[in-house]
Structures are given as C-alpha cells and as structure tokens.
Amino acid sequence: MYKHTPVALLILFSFFSTNLCCVEASNSSVIIMEIGDTITAATADLVEEAVRHGEEVGAEALVIILDTPGGQLDSTFKIIDAIERSNLPVVSFVYPKGAKAWSAGTLILIGSHVAAMAPHTIIGSAQPVSYSPFGESEPVTESKVLNALSQFITERARMYGRNETAARLFITENLNLNNDDALRLNIIDVQASDISSLLSWKCTRCDQIFNRPACLPK
Amino acid sequence: MYKHTPVALLILFSFFSTNLCCVEASNSSVIIMEIGDTITAATADLVEEAVRHGEEVGAEALVIILDTPGGQLDSTFKIIDAIERSNLPVVSFVYPKGAKAWSAGTLILIGSHVAAMAPHTIIGSAQPVSYSPFGESEPVTESKVLNALSQFITERARMYGRNETAARLFITENLNLNNDDALRLNIIDVQASDISSLLSWKCTRCDQIFNRPACLPK
Numbered sequence: 001m002y003k004h005t006p007v008a009l010l011i012l013f014s015f016f017s018t019n020l021c022c023v024e025a026s027n028s029s030v031i032i033m034e035i036g037d038t039i040t041a042a043t044a045d046l047v048e049e050a051v052r053h054g055e056e057v058g059a060e061a062l063v064i065i066l067d068t069p070g071g072q073l074d075s076t077f078k079i080i081d082a083i084e085r086s087n088l089p090v091v092s093f094v095y096p097k098g099a100k101a102w103s104a105g106t107l108i109l110i111g112s113h114v115a116a117m118a119p120h121t122i123i124g125s126a127q128p129v130s131y132s133p134f135g136e137s138e139p140v141t142e143s144k145v146l147n148a149l150s151q152f153i154t155e156r157a158r159m160y161g162r163n164e165t166a167a168r169l170f171i172t173e174n175l176n177l178n179n180d181d182a183l184r185l186n187i188i189d190v191q192a193s194d195i196s197s198l199l200s201w202k203c204t205r206c207d208q209i210f211n212r213p214a215c216l217p218k
Numbered sequence: 219m220y221k222h223t224p225v226a227l228l229i230l231f232s233f234f235s236t237n238l239c240c241v242e243a244s245n246s247s248v249i250i251m252e253i254g255d256t257i258t259a260a261t262a263d264l265v266e267e268a269v270r271h272g273e274e275v276g277a278e279a280l281v282i283i284l285d286t287p288g289g290q291l292d293s294t295f296k297i298i299d300a301i302e303r304s305n306l307p308v309v310s311f312v313y314p315k316g317a318k319a320w321s322a323g324t325l326i327l328i329g330s331h332v333a334a335m336a337p338h339t340i341i342g343s344a345q346p347v348s349y350s351p352f353g354e355s356e357p358v359t360e361s362k363v364l365n366a367l368s369q370f371i372t373e374r375a376r377m378y379g380r381n382e383t384a385a386r387l388f389i390t391e392n393l394n395l396n397n398d399d400a401l402r403l404n405i406i407d408v409q410a411s412d413i414s415s416l417l418s419w420k421c422t423r424c425d426q427i428f429n430r431p432a433c434l435p436k
C-alpha cells in the first residue's frame with residue numbers, strides 16, 4: 001500500500017488548469033490581480049511580483065480577487081508570507097457574485113490585511129488533502145499536519161483581529177460560510193458588490209495594519 | 219511492501235528546496251544566520267561553520283533566525299550538538315512576525331542556550347515522519363523512535379531549565395504554541411519584535427549558560 005504525500009488545500013472535485021493571473025496598475029495606483037484557479041507555485045510567484053511591483057510604484061493597495069477551489073499548501077504559505085511582509089496594504093476580495101474561496105483561498109483571505117467578500121460568495125472547507133504519486137487524493141487526518149495548520153491560521157486570525165475559533169473550524173470541521181455569516185462572525189471586514197465600492201470603503205482599523213491614517217485608497 | 223526509511227522532522231506539506239543560509243558578522247560581533255527553509259545536512263554544516271567562525275573571531279553570540287517547516291532528524295541532532303558544544307552563546311529566534319519553527323525547528327529552539335520568538339510566530343508538531351524510496355511520507359508511531367526523541371528533547375529542556383512536559387508533548391501530541399503561550403509555559407526565554415530589541419535584552423540566567431556575567435551582547 002502506498003501513502004499519499006504532497007499535501008494540498010484543495011477542494012477535491014476541482015481540477016482546473018493553472019491559467020489565472022493578471023496584474024494591472026490602475027490610474028488610482030491600486031494593483032489588482034486575480035487568483036481565478038488552482039493555487040500553485042506560479043500563483044505565489046505572481047503574488048510576490050505584484051507586491052514588489054506595488055511597492056516599487058508606490059501603489060496605495062494591492063487587491064487580490066479570489067475565486068479558487070484552493071491549491072498547494074506550500075504556495076499558500078508563500079502567498080500569506082508575502083502579504084504579511086508587504087509594505088502596502090493587501091485586500092483579498094472573494095468576487096464576483098457566486099465566487100468561492102475554498103480551502104487555501106480561505107487561508108489567504110484570513111491572512112490578508114483586509115478581507116472582503118461580494119454578495120453570494122462562500123469560503124471554507126480547509127482540511128488539507130494529500131496526493132499519491134498516481135494522483136489519488138484523500139483528506140489528511142494526521143495531528144501533526146492538522147495541529148500545525150490550525151495553529152497557523154488561528155495565529156493569522158489573531159494578527160488581524162479576526163474570529164480565531166471560526167478560523168480553526170475551517171480546518172478541523174470544514175466549516176463553510178457565506179459572505180453574510182463571514183461578516184457577522186468577524187472573519188471578514190467588509191462586503192462589497194464590486195471593486196469600485198470596495199475601494200470606496202473606508203477602513204476604520206487602519207492603524208492596526210500599517211500605522212497609516214488610511215490603509216485603503218479613498 | 220516497502221518500508222519507509224529516512225526519518226525526518228518535517229511538516230509533511232512543506233517541500234521547499236534547500237536555499238537558506240547566510241552568515242554575517244555585524245559590527246557588534248554578533249553572528250547572524252538564517253534557517254529559512256527545510257533543514258538538511260547542508261544546514262548542519264553551516265551551523266557548525268557559524269559556531270566555529272564565531273569562536274575564532276571571538277563573537278559575543280550566534281543568532282540563528284528560524285522560519286522553517288522542519289527537516290532531517292540526523293541533521294537536527296548535529297545542529298543541537300553543535301549548539302551545545304559551542305563556546306559562544308547561541309540564541310535561536312523564530313522571526314519575523316508570522317514565522318514558524320515547526321518540528322525540527324522546535325527542537326533546535328528548545329536545544330539553544332537562549333530561545334526567543336517574535337510576535338505572531340508559532341512552534342510545534344514535532345512528531346517525526348518517515349519517507350519511502352518514492353518520497354511518500356507517514357508519521358512515525360514506533361515507540362523505539364518516539365520514546366528516544368521524547369527523552370532527547372525532555373533532557374534538552376531540563377538542560378536549559380525549560381518546560382519538560384511541553385517539550386515532550388511537541389513530540390507525542392503534536393502540540394503547537396504561539397509566542398505568548400511559549401513564554402507563559404516557559405519554553406522560551408524572551409519575546410522580541412526584531413533582532414535589535416533581541417540583542418538589547420539582558421539575559422538574567424547567564425551564569426547557567428557559560429558562567430559569564432553576560433551571555434548576550436548589550
């Protein structure tokens with residue numbers, strides 16, 4: 001019997017190709033990029049590049065649009081680290097209406113300076129899965145992985161003042177929430193119907209993010 | 219059926235390449251090196267070299283910055299031995315904010331003269347894993363390995379006056395802790411937000427380390 005090895009944070013039934021990212025600088029110097037598919041090493045590279053570019057051009061924020069079934073865990077860590085170490089505010093936004101940020105997408109949302117969701121979007125199901133060399137998958141149940149990942153996301157929730165219990169339940173119970181419940185339970189900061197209304201939202205906890213008077217462009 | 223052989227202390231979902239170490243001598247003669255990836259034989263060589271170099275130049279301390287998913291068990295033993303036999307104080311520091319020193323990283327932290335963590339960092343999940351020739355992994359459950367490793371880390375905790383029970387639980391229960399809990403439970407000596415504030419911390423138990431009036435540079 002072989003064991004399953006590479007661990008991923010992916011909803012099992014989602015096997016899109018990797019074809020996902022665009023980075024654009026708008027007039028108002030907000031960088032907008034999209035994670036619209038499975039999260040891979042290429043996604044992490046693009047997020048790191050977007051952060052670097054945003055810092056170089058003095059952008060006011062980076063907005064990451066999430067509509068993803070999840071993806072590789074090590075790439076997810078790299079993305080969350082890049083967000084944490086960024087000198088510009090990073091806003092993750094589950095968008096458009098009907099979008100999902102499952103599994104790794106949920107972790108990226110929780111690990112962002114500002115977390116936003118559009119109406120009728122969902123997050124959750126973040127128990128990791130492992131893959132055999134033959135591509136077969138199964139949920140990871142080992143305490144070594146689950147405890148580490150639970151502590152990791154709980155600490156990120158604490159870092160940004162989010163609901164630590166719900167953060168842990170995404171891993172341990174595959175909790176799923178829609179945008180209304182995510183806001184009510186203090187997982188996200190704001191609901192917005194589109195990017196324009198997201199960018200007009202005034203962040204009231206900016207001093208917790210970068211000690212700046214404003215963390216999002218007005 | 220094949221057997222899983224090489225034993226590692228690694229969070230399974232992390233498969234970074236080995237690209238990690240820099241050794242720098244600062245003006246204040248503190249050597250700073252970084253373990254920012256998986257711990258391998260090369261990491262152990264670099265730690266041994268850093269200790270040797272620090273002793274040769276009469277450095278005041280070696281600071282090992284940890285942000286690692288863990289790594290090879292034999293290399294971890296070599297690193298902990300090198301620290302123990304060093305003639306200069308070795309300070310392990312989980313840094314920066316958001317960093318993790320899982321598995322082998324936790325053992326190195328416990329086995330250092332001074333253990334420090336930055337805010338929002340985590341440690342734990344130190345049950346060893348084994349690998350098949352095909353790279354598949356599974357947690358080690360054999361008492362031969364677990365008892366030996368538990369005793370090893372408990373003894374290191376006793377050596378440095380740390381919490382022996384928590385040290386053992388990192389192995390046997392995959393305990394995870396953040397920096398606040400690690401300080402409260404007497405696993406670490408100090409919390410510091412950056413290297414500068416770490417180096418300004420005055421160690422009060424120096425005579426237990428090297429019979430010197432001060433173990434860390436002022």
